[in-house]
Amino acid sequence: xxxxxxxxxxxxxxxxxxxxxxxxxxxxxxxxxxxxxxxxxxxxxxxxxxxxxxxxxxxxxxxxxxxxxxxxxxxxxxxxxxxxxxxxxxxxxxxxxxxxxxxxxxxxxxxxxxxxxxxxxxxxxxxxxxxxxxxxxxxxxxxxxxxxxxxxxxxxxxxxxxxxxxxxxxxxxxxxxxxxxxxxxxxxxxxxxxxxxxxxxxxxxxxxxxxxxxxxxxxxxxxxxxxxxxxxxxxxxxxxxxxxxxxxxxxxxxxxxxxxxxxxxxxxxxxxxxxxxxxxxxxxxxxxxxxxxxxxxxxxxxxx
Amino acid sequence: xxxxxxxxxxxxxxxxxxxxxxxxxxxxxxxxxxxxxxxxxxxxxxxxxxxxxxxxxxxxxxxxxxxxxxxxxxxxxxxxxxxxxxxxxxxxxxxxxxxxxxxxxxxxxxxxxxxxxxxxxxxxxxxxxxxxxxxxxxxxxxxxxxxxxxxxxxxxxxxxxxxxxxxxxxxxxxxxxxxxxxxxxxxxxxxxxxxxxxxxxxxxxxxxxxxxxxxxxxxxxxxxxxxxxxxxxxxxxxxxxxxxxxxxxxxxxxxxxxxxxxxxxxxxxxxxxxxxxxxxxxxxxxxxxxxxxxxxxxxxxxxxxxxxxxxxxxxxxxxxxx
Amino acid sequence: xxxxxxxxxxxxxxxxxxxxxxxxxxxxxxxxxxxxxxxxxxxxxxxxxxxxxxxxxxxxxxxxxxxxxxxxxxxxxxxxxxxxxxxxxxxxxxxxxxxxxxxxxxxxxxxxxxxxxxxxxxxxxxxxxxxxxxxxxxxxxxxxxxxxxxxxxxxxxxxxxxxxxxxxxxxxxxxxxxxxxxxxxxxxxxxxxxxxxxxxxxxxxxxxxxxxxxxxxxxxxxxxxxxxxxxxxxxxxxxxxxxxxxxxxxxxxxxxxxxxxxxxxxxxxxxxxxxxxxxx
Ligand SMILES: Nc1ncnc2c1ncn2[C@@H]1O[C@H](COP(=O)(O)OP(=O)(O)OP(=O)(O)O)[C@@H](O)[C@H]1O
Ligand SMILES: [Mg+2]
Numbered sequence: 001x002x003x004x005x006x007x008x009x010x011x012x013x014x015x016x017x018x019x020x021x022x023x024x025x026x027x028x029x030x031x032x033x034x035x036x037x038x039x040x041x042x043x044x045x046x047x048x049x050x051x052x053x054x055x056x057x058x059x060x061x062x063x064x065x066x067x068x069x070x071x072x073x074x075x076x077x078x079x080x081x082x083x084x085x086x087x088x089x090x091x092x093x094x095x096x097x098x099x100x101x102x103x104x105x106x107x108x109x110x111x112x113x114x115x116x117x118x119x120x121x122x123x124x125x126x127x128x129x130x131x132x133x134x135x136x137x138x139x140x141x142x143x144x145x146x147x148x149x150x151x152x153x154x155x156x157x158x159x160x161x162x163x164x165x166x167x168x169x170x171x172x173x174x175x176x177x178x179x180x181x182x183x184x185x186x187x188x189x190x191x192x193x194x195x196x197x198x199x200x201x202x203x204x205x206x207x208x209x210x211x212x213x214x215x216x217x218x219x220x221x222x223x224x225x226x227x228x229x230x231x232x233x234x235x236x237x238x239x240x241x242x243x244x245x246x247x248x249x250x251x252x253x254x255x256x257x258x259x260x261x262x263x264x265x266x267x268x269x270x271x272x273x274x275x276x277x278x279x280x281x282x283x284x285x286x287x288x289x290x291x292x293x294x295x296x297x298x299x300x301x302x303x304x
Numbered sequence: 305x306x307x308x309x310x311x312x313x314x315x316x317x318x319x320x321x322x323x324x325x326x327x328x329x330x331x332x333x334x335x336x337x338x339x340x341x342x343x344x345x346x347x348x349x350x351x352x353x354x355x356x357x358x359x360x361x362x363x364x365x366x367x368x369x370x371x372x373x374x375x376x377x378x379x380x381x382x383x384x385x386x387x388x389x390x391x392x393x394x395x396x397x398x399x400x401x402x403x404x405x406x407x408x409x410x411x412x413x414x415x416x417x418x419x420x421x422x423x424x425x426x427x428x429x430x431x432x433x434x435x436x437x438x439x440x441x442x443x444x445x446x447x448x449x450x451x452x453x454x455x456x457x458x459x460x461x462x463x464x465x466x467x468x469x470x471x472x473x474x475x476x477x478x479x480x481x482x483x484x485x486x487x488x489x490x491x492x493x494x495x496x497x498x499x500x501x502x503x504x505x506x507x508x509x510x511x512x513x514x515x516x517x518x519x520x521x522x523x524x525x526x527x528x529x530x531x532x533x534x535x536x537x538x539x540x541x542x543x544x545x546x547x548x549x550x551x552x553x554x555x556x557x558x559x560x561x562x563x564x565x566x567x568x569x570x571x572x573x574x575x576x577x578x579x580x581x582x583x584x585x586x587x588x589x590x591x592x593x594x595x596x597x598x599x600x601x602x603x604x605x606x607x608x609x610x611x612x613x614x615x616x617x618x619x620x621x622x623x624x625x626x
Numbered sequence: 627x628x629x630x631x632x633x634x635x636x637x638x639x640x641x642x643x644x645x646x647x648x649x650x651x652x653x654x655x656x657x658x659x660x661x662x663x664x665x666x667x668x669x670x671x672x673x674x675x676x677x678x679x680x681x682x683x684x685x686x687x688x689x690x691x692x693x694x695x696x697x698x699x700x701x702x703x704x705x706x707x708x709x710x711x712x713x714x715x716x717x718x719x720x721x722x723x724x725x726x727x728x729x730x731x732x733x734x735x736x737x738x739x740x741x742x743x744x745x746x747x748x749x750x751x752x753x754x755x756x757x758x759x760x761x762x763x764x765x766x767x768x769x770x771x772x773x774x775x776x777x778x779x780x781x782x783x784x785x786x787x788x789x790x791x792x793x794x795x796x797x798x799x800x801x802x803x804x805x806x807x808x809x810x811x812x813x814x815x816x817x818x819x820x821x822x823x824x825x826x827x828x829x830x831x832x833x834x835x836x837x838x839x840x841x842x843x844x845x846x847x848x849x850x851x852x853x854x855x856x857x858x859x860x861x862x863x864x865x866x867x868x869x870x871x872x873x874x875x876x877x878x879x880x881x882x883x884x885x886x887x888x889x890x891x892x893x894x895x896x897x898x899x900x901x902x903x904x905x906x
Contacts, residue, residue, distance in 0.1 A: 134319070141323050141601045145563035146581070150327075153585040153593045154334050230448055234567050237450050238582055252451065259454055260462045260469075270451035277446035285442075301429030302519055302534060302542070303693065304715040522736035525690050526799065529729050530751040531722030534715075540750065541739055619741055620783040 019211055027215060030290040037286015043279030051096040058090035062246045070262045080264035082254055088265060091251050092272050098247040099229050099276055102163060106228035107221045109167035114174025115217065121175070122182025123205050133179070136172045144169040148231055152240050159242040162235065166228045177220045181213035215291040219284045226280035233273045248273050312612050316605045323601040324377070327594055328370050334590075338362045341590055343386040382598070383591040387584070392595035395580060400599070403569070403576035407561040409492060410499030415554065418504040422511020423546075427519065427538060438512065444505035449564050453498040453571035460494060467494045470573040495572045499564060503557050510553045514546040521545070548619060555611035559604040635707060636663040637807055637839050638687070638727075643701030645679075645686045645863075653697045656682040658863035660701075664807065669833055669840040671850030671871065673886070674860030680843045681732060683860070684809045688729055689718060705807070727807040728800035732815065734792035738784040744768075744795050745780025751802035764798075771797040772828040790821040797828065807839045808832075814849060826853065847890040851875060859883045 031037035050057060060067075069085040071077055079088035121132040142150070151165035185191060186209065194208045235241045236249020237256075248269040255265035334341045339353050339362060348356075357363055360383075361372050376383070382392035425437035444452075461469040468491055518524065519542065527537045565578035573579065577596060584592035616622045645657040656679040664670055672680050685691045687703055689710060703710040705727065708717070721727060731737040739747060748764045761780075768776035771794040784792060793813065800808055813829060814822040830853055833840050844850055850857055851871055858868040859880070867880045878884040 134322075137319060138322050138326065141319060141604050142597060143560035143563040143600055143604065145560075145566055146597060146600050149566065149581060149585050150330070150593060150597050153588065154330055154590065226446075233448050234450060237448070237567065238570060238585075240585065249448075252454075256454075259458060263458060266451070266454055266458075270448065270454070273448050273451065274443065274446040277448075278442055281442060281445065301434075301693070302427040302524070302537060303429070303528065303691070304534065304689070304718060520693055522731060522733060523739040525685075525692060526731065526737045526739075526747075526796075527750070529688070529690055529722060530799065531719040531803065532750060533719065536750075540742075545739065545741055621740055621785050 019207075020214060023211055023214055024218070027218070027287070027290060031283065031286040034286040034289045036282045037289065040279050040281070040283030040286055043275060044283060047096055047100060047276055047279065050093055051100045054093050054097055058087075058093040060087040060090040062086075062090055062094040070258060070265070072262070073264050079268040080262065082251065082265050083258050083262075084254070088251065088268055091246050092248065092269055094246045095248040095251060095269065095272065096276075098159075098245050099232060099273070101159075102166065102232040103225035103229040103276070103280070105163050106166040106170060107225035109163065110171040110174045110224050111217070111221050113167060114171040114176075115178050117171075118175040118178025118180075119182055119205055119210075122179040123186055123201075123209070125183075132175075136175045136179075139168065140172045142169075144227070145231060145234060148235065149238075149240070152235065157235070157240050157242055159245055162232065162242060166231050169231065170224050170227055174217070174220055174224060178213065178217060181216060182209060185209045185212055215287070219287045219291060222280050222284040222287065226277045226284075229273065229276055229280070308616055309613065312609050316609055320602060320605055321374075324374070324598055325370060327597050327601075328373055329366075331590060331594060332366055332369075343591075346386050377598075382595040385584070385589055385592045387587045387589040388592070392592050395592060396577065396595060396599050399575060399577045399580045402574065403562065403565045403578060406492065406495055406568070406574060406576060407499060407558070407565060409496040410503065411554075411558060411561070413496065413500035414502075414504035414507055417500070418507025419511050419543075419547075419550065421504075421508040422550075423515055423538060423542065425508070426512040426515025426546075427534075427542065434512075437508065441505040441508045441512075444501060445509065447502070448567075449498060449502045450567040450571050452502055453495065453568050456494050456498055457571070467491075470571075495568050495574055498568055498571075499561075502564065506557065507550060507554065510550055511546060514549045515542055518542050518546045544618065548615065551611055551614050551618070555607050555614075559607045562600050562603070635704075637666045637668075637706060639663040639702075639704045640687060641702040641704075643683070643686060643703065645682055645691070645699050646697040647682075648695040648697045655863045657686055660860075660863070660865050662687075662858060662865070662868075664839050664841060666806070667837040667839055668856070669842065669854045671854035671857040672841060672843045672860060673845060673847055673850055673857060675845060675886070678860045679863040680860055681811050682863075684729060684811055684841065684843060688727055688809060689713075690729060723803050725804050725806055727809065728803055728805040729809040730793075730796050730800050730811060730813050732811045734789065734796045735784060738792060738795060740784055742783070743780065744782055744784060744787065748780070748795065748798050748802060751799045763802075767798040767802055768795070770801060770832070771795070772824060773798070790817050790825065793817065793825055794828070797825075797832075801832065804836070805838060807841070809841045809843070811843045812845075813842065814844070814846070822849075829853065847875065847887060859886065 028041075032041050063086065067077060067081040067085040067087060069081060069083050071081045071085075073080040077087050077089060079092060081087055082091070117132050117136065121129045121136075139147075147169045148162070148165040151168065152162065155161055182205075191204060191208060194204045199208070232241060232247060233249035233252070236247045237252045239250075239253045241247055241250055243250075251269040252266060255262070255269070259266045331341070339348060339356055340346075342356065342360065342362070361369050364372075380393060382396065384390070385392050385395060388395060421437050421441070425434045428434055447455075457469050461467045524537065524541060527541050532540070562578060562581075565574075565576055566581055567578070568574065569576045569578035570582055577599070581593065581596045583589075584596065640660060640662040643657055643660045643662075644655075647654045647656050658679075660683060662670075662683075672683065674680055682691070686699065687710070691699075701711075705721070708721075710718075713721075738744070745761070745764050745768075748767055749760050752760050752763055752767075764780055765776040768779055773779050773791060773794045779787070779791065779795075784795070787795065797813075800810075810829065814825050817825060826849060829840065829842070832838055833853070840853070842850060842853055854871050856869060857871045857874050859866045859874065859878075859882075861882055867874060867878060867883045874883065875887055878887055
């Protein structure tokens with residue numbers, strides 16, 4: 001049992017952050033060894049590199065409109081140009097930054113908010129639990145996109161507002177997951193042992209339980225990131241994302257009216273969204289395989 | 305069972321009230337002039353301003369305004385859209401059935417197809433078949449629903465010309481009876497198909513995982529020991545028990561269908577609730593946005609109630625423990 | 627039920643059966659070269675400590691292994707002259723449905739479908755006609771397994787029954803095909819002492835009345851001593867010792883078998899007596 005490690009003296013010496021980091025590292029190594037996980041890692045790393053070195057990769061500045069409009073893909077414009085003569089390849093490359101930023105930012109934000117709420121509700125139970133879980137339920141009562149649209153409608157659509165709106169929409173899933181983990185783990189022997197040893201509540205919650213709960217939580221973080229990217233793309237497509245930032249959804253918004261005459265304006269940004277989302281899901285699949293020991297060595301199918 | 309239903313209802317009502325309260329609170333937080341926030345980007349005369357302030361108690365304190373909004377709601381008054389020059393409830397009542405039609409047809413295709421694919425890939429002992437379906441479901445899952453709609457339009461409507469590219473029907477229709485139905489189906493086909501493919505792959509994924517889980521259960525071995533055929537085991541044991549997670553996901557999908565509808569209806573200019581919401585957001589018509597949000601919350605709460613009941617109907621262990 | 631005649635082949639014969647499971651990166655040799663035979667109408671015991679491979683042996687013989695990855699599964703299994711290794715699916719199903727073999731599983735709760743009424747689950751094992759026409763047969767089977775008021779029990783769900791009742795439902799399901807051979811995997815482990823006695827009594831009665839061959843798996847040597855003519859002592863996937871129950875228990879040749887028997891009898895003296903050690 002993974003919890004048993006928590007009461008070993010050697011492990012207890014380690015700083016909690018160091019321990020969490022070690023857990024993340026070893027898990028990452030295991031993910032890379034699964035089929036889906038390896039494919040996911042390759043996709044995510046490529047996207048991260050594209051985002052980091054966007055100015056080097058993209059031949060044009062994102063908003064530079066020096067080309068012929070609606071030119072089909074060619075050597076000069078790999079993905080063609082859009083209706084205002086911008087190079088779509090450059091737009092897609094720069095759009096990677098926005099999508100990854102939203103994906104990562106929203107997933108981390110949801111992790112912090114949802115994690116804290118789930119942790120408190122699952123550990124303390126009782127009144128804390130009922131109040132917090134009602135709040136979670138409250139936020140799950142509006143469909144994700146409706147909630148985001150609602151926020152954007154009322155407060156406007158700058159990048160940061162959008163990020164907050166997406167976090168508000170997706171954190172309940174994270175909270176529920178962490179809540180379930182804490183309920184499961186708080187009854188275990190190593191937690192009882194820690195209580196007997198008179199360790200502080202904060203210590204037990206963060207140092208004893210958290211390391212054992214972390215793996216399924218990372219799966220959820222990856223899935224959250226993919227949901228966030230899809231929401232941002234949807235908003236961009238509706239023309240409601242931050243007008244000052246290039247994003248894949250926004251390219252599709254511009255492409256909407258020209259799609260029938262210039263397929264390339266729609267195909268490439270759409271494919272980019274698909275690749276990013278599939279990459280995150282593959283990564284999550286690989287992680288799931290690592291986390292869930294029941295699935296290991298299990299044959300698929302129904303035997304006679 | 306009756307007690308179970310009552311219990312869930314008692315749970316749902318405070319939730320709905322809380323949602324409305326939060327929505328109004330957010331409306332309150334909008335910076336700037338409350339009258340403009342209410343009517344949107346719309347030039348207002350002083351008389352009109354005074355009338356609105358009086359009607360919605362805009363000069364009163366927040367609790368009073370919440371109270372008056374609730375009283376209005378109980379009278380079926382969702383407010384008035386100054387952009388559309390119509391009561392919000394009218395707008396919702398007109399557009400909601402179209403969205404319900406679109407999503408329910410999509411749903412009715414997605415569920416059986418998703419379940420079938422999930423069961424085939426979950427129970428097959430041929431790894432290639434399983435890989436094929438899981439990969440397909442994964443890729444389809446990554447495709448944004450609006451882009452999928454665009455691709456369908458591009459291929460099936462623009463290039464092949466089988467379906468109209470947008471709208472809900474011809475401007476002037478002379479068809480009656482069966483022909484009318486066919487005409488409607490013609491326009492409905494693409495958006496419903498996009499919805500079905502998008503959600504169907506999600507169902508297939510859930511179902512496959514759930515089937516794999518069920519196949520690891522002891523009672524499947526008992527069923528094998530009874531000498532049941534493969535199909536009988538699937539029908540009598542796998543199907544029913546694997547459906548439990550599917551029901552909650554399906555409920556979630558149906559509840560959040562408005563989210564997908566917002567995007568799909570924009571692609572197909574399908575004049576439903578989603579398109580209305582997008583238009584209202586663009587025009588800063590906050591009364592309509594709030595009305596639709598509350599309606600969406602109501603829909604989610606009702607659907608969750610139905611999901612709970614279905615769960616209890618399928619799993620006797622839940623029925624006993626309420 | 628004395629020694630088998632030399633000419634007639636045994637009901638079941640197993641030669642050099644190996645089942646190696648792949649668990650993560652490791653390989654578990656759950657069954658590692660086992661020979662075993664059961665005569666018509668005979669009853670044998672299989673004993674051994676937890677994890678010695680008893681359940682895996684039974685499941686491998688009856689082709690009921692769970693969905694685990696196998697590193698190796700080889701050996702000869704012969705049932706009534708049929709080679710089970712290469713048997714076709716329909717022939718295998720036929721054996722399970724009609725007068726072939728059946729199995730009672732170790733954990734009756736997990737092996738009953740939680741969402742179906744018990745009666746329907748028994749009815750499935752009878753197969754063929756609709757529930758209405760075989761309702762009587764279901765009740766008859768439930769009664770035969772020693773359940774009181776079978777008509778009521780049939781309408782309950784597994785979670786509404788006690789452990790002993792569930793075990794009896796499992797027995798009814800196993801009996802539905804009127805098997806020539808019954809494998810009972812720890813049929814009494816989950817039960818308290820009085821229930822144990824009742825279930826054992828039921829099994830003994832069935833064995834006697836139906837001339838049904840039985841293989842009883844248990845780590846309770848008392849149970850085996852009471853019900854079985856011959857016994858196999860297993861450890862780490864291998865048979866250490868086998869032979870007449872009285873002989874093996876009174877003068878075990880293998881030191882491990884001796885230890886197992888010694889421990890068991892010592893424990894028995896302290897615990898409530900379940901029955902005499904005499905062979906029936
Ligand atoms: N589904 C499985 N997955 C992984 N390993 C398994 C599985 N089933 C059995 N094993 C392994 O095979 C070996 C034999 O297990 P088996 O269940 O046959 O023992 P047993 O003698 O029946 O034990 P018990 O008396 O506890 O029931 C054990 O080491 C066990 O860990
Ligand atoms: Mg066992």
